[in-house]
Amino acid sequence: MPRLRRLAVAWCGQDVHRADDLVQSALERVYASWPRVARREDALAYARTTMVRVLVSERRRAWWSRERSTDRPPELPGLEPEPEGSWDALSAVSALPPRQRAVVLLRFVEDLSVAETAAVLRISPGTVKSQTADATATLRRRLRGDQQDEQEEIRR
């Protein structure tokens, strides 16, 4: 489950609660299909694929745009993530468009091939490549910008 949560957190940026909701939705689906899933050798891959599809489909749901969770609900000591350096990459990833985000997470984090990523997302390999290229260009720009700012800060 930690692996699924990391993917969801990367998808949702710093909104860990929303990420947990998404992981939960994915696990529900896996649970409901467990008799079939249990016979597979790649149950984890099945769960990952399910979650990625949940991520994409949840994005389309109406409530997504209607509800705005408070970013800092009161009385939550110790439950909010502490922003650290690692959030820089997460923030950059979570700011990508949904499909690019999914491609980046599957290819860069889960080490899936182009063909495997295409199968999970039900898109063509060509689209995976182009989305990867676009996402990489965006990430390079953003992350390099951060690093340059950091370097200038150090020089000062």
Next chain:
Amino acid sequence: MNETPVVDLDDDSEGVRRQVRDGVLSAPLPGPGPDLAVVRARGRRRRRRRHAAQGTVLTAAAAAVVAIMVGVVPDRGDVLVAGPPTAAEVVNGLGRPAPATGPEAVPDVAFSTDRPAAVTAQAGTGRYLGNDDLARYWVTTSLADGVCGVRARVDEGSTAVGCSTVEQFLERGIRGGEVDGDELFEYVVVPDGFDTATLEADGYSEALPNVLTHTSPYPVTPVETPR
């Protein structure tokens, strides 16, 4: 002099790839993660619904839910709780916009049985457990014997607040966030004297370390399930 190591991102995409991968894999994961008891309960329900849709299986629980669904149209803001198949419980008023403080902020909780009620709220996590397409007005989740998942509907324009204790939950009504439209929130109602060790054994408290148990000091009024 300590300098932050800089990945040469101009070489190729490997730098970006490594940075993203390291960032994701090293990101802190606060909190316990999803509630496995809820995952199980919903997974079972989802499976039942699928079977029912296939016309092969309609469990007693699903039949009870269908009966409630066709027989009751709750008013806006009302919350109808369908617990275990043998018990239907109604919680009124939780969906009203909750005053921030004061005794008037206490929701009118009414159960269809005359037993005192305890509330185990998913307090302190600041998150709701999610929605599904079946339980927009009522609750179908049965987490354990006598334990119901409760969904409260928040009226448009109301503002819900986070609560870290059950007392605050009862004072303020609904935790959550600012809501533009109708939304559903959840907590868990257990009978008074319910052994929460059952939930613990089911992985519940492990998943939700901030679950608190509270015996409601507020009167419990028997009501009839709306028809």
